[in-house]
Amino acid sequence: MLALAGWPMGFEFSFLADPRESTRCISGLGNTVTFANGMSAEEIYKALGQPDVITIEREAVDVPLLKELKAFCPVYPDPDIAWTIQNRHREKSLVHELGLATSPWSRIQGEESLPDAIEAIGGLPVVIKSTEDGYDGHNQWVLDTPDQIAAFESDRKLILKGESKHKHSLLEWIVEKKISFEREISVIGARNVDGDITSYIPGENVHQNGILHTTIVPAPKLSETIRAKAENYISTLLEQTGYAGVLAVECFVVGDDLLINELAPRVHNSGHWTMDGADTSQFENHVRAIANLPLGSTQQYGVAGMHNLLGKTLSDDTTPPTALVKPKQFLHWYGKTSRPGRKIGHVNVLASSQEELAEKLESVRKQWFDA
Missing domain, CATH: 3.30.1490.20 (ATP-grasp fold, A domain)
Known part of the structure; x- marks a missing residue:
């Protein structure tokens, strides 16, 4: 999705893959290098086509390798912040040092x-x-x-x-x-290399069995106090760490208190709605940020929602559920093999009210999970 966002701007992409993972979802989007034991950072850099910048799309990355790759080109976000967030103790210590609230x-x-x-x-x-x-x-x-x-x-x-x-x-x-929180929200922001910052309006997340099912934006009836705290949290983290790229912050709402639960140094599942519900998607803003371009508008279109499509069975069938494509309803299919609980796609929905959005998201849920 990062590559799909960057292609219209003229960027080209290459990918470093673990030998155990399928690369079907990036087929045709650029050169793919499968990491092999013993490959040096210089060999990887050359195999990737000597990129101008390297980035990440998940936390579980080889930080020592990223640090070695910094000798050849910029790596954003910096490997040190990825290393910090990979470990909950280091992550919570960082949040505490910045004076931000947690449980x-x-x-x-x-x-x-x-x-x-x-x-x-x-x-x-x-x-x-x-x-x-x-x-x-x-x-x-x-x-x-x-x-x-x-x-x-x-x-x-x-x-x-x-x-x-x-x-x-x-x-x-x-x-x-354990916090008796009223709901979970997430706020997503971006900072480019020059230090310009933007953020998206916070969304409300609904999880089941620890897996994100839906995000609703804007979070319904969110107070200005909480919204201001969320924006302060994201801007503080981006500024104080010298971050470049998109960062996501998941928080618990408890009355007028906002407690940080987790950070994600990457584009985030709860920001997928931006692909169809905002002027500039989180993916495009990540590319803009690491290329040090002006950040795009985060203005939202009405009310938006995202529903994850989770695998129901173990299957090699990657046929897209095109019946979920409807007016103001957008299917994003990953082409991954299915296994129970795995995120294999999502549907973005636009609506004119929270009530209409709730009805549409429930329709997606029934159509997918009850099929």
Whole structure:
């Protein structure tokens, strides 16, 4: 989607792929280099066609390699910020250092005392997350009762022995106070190399089983206080880190308080609505930002929504569901093989009111999930 946004502006793209991943979704969009063990940064740079700039589209990237590639061309966002956000402890420490609000949290490593960590943030209930390798609800535990503490401790013993289904590289966890938040919102902003900043209006996110299902923009009945805080958070993070590119910030709304949950150093799922619902998509603004061009308008068209299309079965069938294409309803199909819970496409919807948008999104849900 980054390449599709950049092509009309005259940019050309090449891609670095892991040998285990399918490259069908980028077929025809540029040269693809499959990383092989032993390849040097210089060899990769030359194989990519000696690009003018390198960027990322996910957090799980090889930061040491990106740092080596900086010897040949700029890398945006900087590998150091990608490294920081890859780890929840480093991420939360950054947010704290910038004076931005989060839920109370502590960290445990190895066999350190969980009860002490829970007591330090005010007791149960808590949410435990691995500091790395956790996404879409993976490697997370919700503890409301002492029995659930015991269940996590059993899991932790297996993890420390290397015998658990939960897999992550560092044996450390963030223990967060479980917040009774009213809703989750996300705010997406962009900063170019010269330091110009823009942001999109915050949207409301709805998750199921830890996976984003829908985003509604603007977030309904969002107070000016919360909106101002969201805009302050994104601008502070972009400015203080010297960021270049698109950054997403997911937050919990609790009354007039706004608590940062997670950061994403990339274009974000909750910003996919911008492809059809704003003057300039997040993808185009990311390309503009890393090429140090003027950022595009983030003006929204009416009311917009995005509905993820999640895989229902394990299947190699990549036939697009064209029945979901309707007036002011836009299908974006990724061409990925399906597996349960995998994001294989999304539908953007435009409407004239929140009520109309809700009806259209429900229609998409039924048509996709009940089919």
